[in-house]
Amino acid sequence: MSTLVSTLTARAAEAPQRPALTFVERGGEHTISRGEFLQAAQAYSGRLAAAGLGAGDLVILVLQHSLDLVYAFWGAALLGAVPSIFPFLTEKLDPDLYRQRVKTLVEHSGAKVVITYPEFYDSLSQLLAELDCTVLSTADAAAGIAVPPAPQLDPDAVALLQHSSGSTGLQKGVALSHRAVLRQVEAYGKSIALDPETDVIVSWLPLYHDMGLIAGFVLPVLTGTHLVLMSPFEWVRQPASLLEAIGRHRGTLCWLPNFAYKLMARSVRPGAEFDLSSWRAVINCSEPVYDESHQVFVEKLAPFGFSPNALAVSYAMAENTFAVTQTAVGQPPRGDVVEIAALQERGEAIPAAEGKRVVSCGAPIESVELAIFDTERNPLPERKVGEIGLRSEFMLSGYYKRPDLSAEAITADGWYLTGDMGYLANGELYISGRKKDLLIVGGKNIYPQDLEDIANRTVGVHPGRAVAFGVLDERLGSEKVIILCELQDGADPAAAEQELRAKVVQETEVTVGDLRFVPRGWILKTSSGKHARTDNREKYLREFGV
Amino acid sequence: MTDKNEIISKLNTYITTELLKRPDKTIGADEALISGGLIDSFSLVDLALFVEQSWGARIDDTELNAQTFDTLGQLAELIAARAS
Numbered sequence: 305m306s307t308l309v310s311t312l313t314a315r316a317a318e319a320p321q322r323p324a325l326t327f328v329e330r331g332g333e334h335t336i337s338r339g340e341f342l343q344a345a346q347a348y349s350g351r352l353a354a355a356g357l358g359a360g361d362l363v364i365l366v367l368q369h370s371l372d373l374v375y376a377f378w379g380a381a382l383l384g385a386v387p388s389i390f391p392f393l394t395e396k397l398d399p400d401l402y403r404q405r406v407k408t409l410v411e412h413s414g415a416k417v418v419i420t421y422p423e424f425y426d427s428l429s430q431l432l433a434e435l436d437c438t439v440l441s442t443a444d445a446a447a448g449i450a451v452p453p454a455p456q457l458d459p460d461a462v463a464l465l466q467h468s469s470g471s472t473g474l475q476k477g478v479a480l481s482h483r484a485v486l487r488q489v490e491a492y493g494k495s496i497a498l499d500p501e502t503d504v505i506v507s508w509l510p511l512y513h514d515m516g517l518i519a520g521f522v523l524p525v526l527t528g529t530h531l532v533l534m535s536p537f538e539w540v541r542q543p544a545s546l547l548e549a550i551g552r553h554r555g556t557l558c559w560l561p562n563f564a565y566k567l568m569a570r571s572v573r574p575g576a577e578f579d580l581s582s583w584r585a586v587i588n589c590s591e592p593v594y595d596e597s598h599q600v601f602v603e604k605l606a607p608f609g610f611s612p613n614a615l616a617v618s619y620a621m622a623e624n625t626f627a628v629t630q631t632a633v634g635q636p637p638r639g640d641v642v643e644i645a646a647l648q649e650r651g652e653a654i655p656a657a658e659g660k661r662v663v664s665c666g667a668p669i670e671s672v673e674l675a676i677f678d679t680e681r682n683p684l685p686e687r688k689v690g691e692i693g694l695r696s697e698f699m700l701s702g703y704y705k706r707p708d709l710s711a712e713a714i715t716a717d718g719w720y721l722t723g724d725m726g727y728l729a730n731g732e733l734y735i736s737g738r739k740k741d742l743l744i745v746g747g748k749n750i751y752p753q754d755l756e757d758i759a760n761r762t763v764g765v766h767p768g769r770a771v772a773f774g775v776l777d778e779r780l781g782s783e784k785v786i787i788l789c790e791l792q793d794g795a796d797p798a799a800a801e802q803e804l805r806a807k808v809v810q811e812t813e814v815t816v817g818d819l820r821f822v823p824r825g826w827i828l829k830t831s832s833g834k835h836a837r838t839d840n841r842e843k844y845l846r847e848f849g850v
Numbered sequence: 851m852t853d854k855n856e857i858i859s860k861l862n863t864y865i866t867t868e869l870l871k872r873p874d875k876t877i878g879a880d881e882a883l884i885s886g887g888l889i890d891s892f893s894l895v896d897l898a899l900f901v902e903q904s905w906g907a908r909i910d911d912t913e914l915n916a917q918t919f920d921t922l923g924q925l926a927e928l929i930a931a932r933a934s
Binding site: 396541817 | 885
């Protein structure tokens with residue numbers, strides 16, 4: 305049975321000269337062969353082993369998007385250790401709070417090693433001094449360290465960890481085995497007819513998120529598909545740079561969150577020139593899919609050779625390694641036009657001549673079994689809306705060191721309940737909403753509880769009188785954060801707004817889309833005292849919606 | 851056309867109407883746009899395009915950060931210096 309170690313080693317041995325990775329940086333790019341890639345990863349293995357990291361140990365990578373991050377990840381994997389990528393500090397986040405989060409993660413997860421940059425090394429070493437964790441700097445001498453022999457690994461051992469964001473996400477490290485990762489790569493590769501000989505994957509996605517980590521990093525490396533890797537921070541300032549990279553490298557495959565479509569379309573400057581005719585699939589994933597975003601994209605990019613047949617959709621999540629479903633590549637995703645009222649009020653998807661067009665997420669990929677459950681966990685027939693449950697050969701081994709959370713998430717008969725609502729029609733999955741309290745803002749997961757907690761800590765806000773939820777941001781094709789608060793008597797609204805907005809961005813990196821101070825008693829509460837987010841959202845849309 | 855107050859007023863209208871969808875608001879010339887959590891990274895790209903279309907002042911993508919771009923006052927000065 306293969307592992308990440310044997311697979312990576314085999315890729316380098318079979319064609320050491322073939323390009324593994326083109327790393328795109330501002331002002332240039334360079335291509336690394338499979339042989340060089342393995343060597344650089346092995347050099348990191350030596351350094352990590354010298355720091356005491358061994359098979360099964362967790363290492364947290366506190367590194368920016370960089371080649372160091374790439375090699376440290378695979379260097380740890382080659383040792384049979386468990387790498388986990390932590391989002392790097394940005395100019396928006398509060399640095400003290402950020403370091404505190406690293407500490408919390410190290411404490412909870414029992415990480416053996418943290419690797420970071422020299423400029424971060426001193427403060428992290430101090431912070432983690434009393435913990436049994438070695439802090440390693442990328443500047444530490446690498447020369448002369450012997451590469452440890454490849455370990456014999458159990459395919460069911462944990463291969464890597466994916467964390468999601470927020471106070472809830474930090475405690476839930478999704479642990480994936482070697483078997484799960486390799487099986488997902490195989491099954492998903494089939495669903496998109498991946499050909500490592502001819503395909504070129506181009507990605508700007510961050511590597512700490514499942515879409516970027518698996519589709520935009522692990523899959524190309526393990527299959528030997530040429531990967532053109534761009535920086536998410538540079539992309540967001542120049543979204544059309546992805547299109548230029550596609551043209552330059554004859555890119556064929558790309559994964560994008562829905563917000564990226566309109567953003568890229570808008571950022572194409574007059575007189576721009578690139579050839580997108582090589583693009584055979586651009587796969588919309590990780591956020592609700594809006595038809596309109598696809599249309600705007602096609603309209604803007606068709607003159608550059610983009611074919612509407614390259615539009616595709618996948619439904620994916622870290623708990624299933626990555627993909628759950630995939631639409632057929634080479635034709636646009638199906639749309640299901642249904643009666644709006646029946647869908648919203650009775651949870652029934654009744655075909656109609658005119659109504660809401662729901663975009664298909666495609667059929668389950670190989671080995672995935674899907675079911676739609678009612679609130680009593682009884683399976684529902686086609687065209688009935690319920691919670692999406694799944695079983696597959698590449699589900700998480702569990703939440704790392706949290707058997708309590710793992711037991712909650714997976715039923716006795718092996719179903720993972722996703723918290724997403726949807727229905728099946730002709731074997732394809734359609735998503736209609738979310739059961740769990742979660743916002744996805746520009747591809748980033750945010751829990752409304754965290755936002756309400758910040759509001760409650762803001763001077764002037766009446767504690768317990770704040771509610772947060774998401775509404776569609778049509779300009780972006782993503783959700784935007786809405787926060788409503790009731791103020792204490794005599795509070796200064798301008799000061800409260802400034803404090804709350806700044807705190808949200810410093811703690812979550814997300815910008816509040818709309819903040820409103822409503823009169824006392826405006827916010828609806830349920831009998832349990834918990835905010836009725838859905839009810840308040842509806843009231844907001846009625847009173848303030850455009 | 852390159853009067854600073856005029857630029858600030860036009861920027862204010864664009865941001866509150868198009869980006870924030872809150873035409874009832876006014877942004878102070880010294881209010882922190884990025885670090886204060888008023889506009890997000892995605893809107894920065896749009897704001898840069900608006901500046902280029904309105905005043906012909908090209909803003910490089912490396913300048914889209916809190917150092918050069920954080921208040922309407924800073925932005926207006928940059929526009930006044932580069933307007934064509």
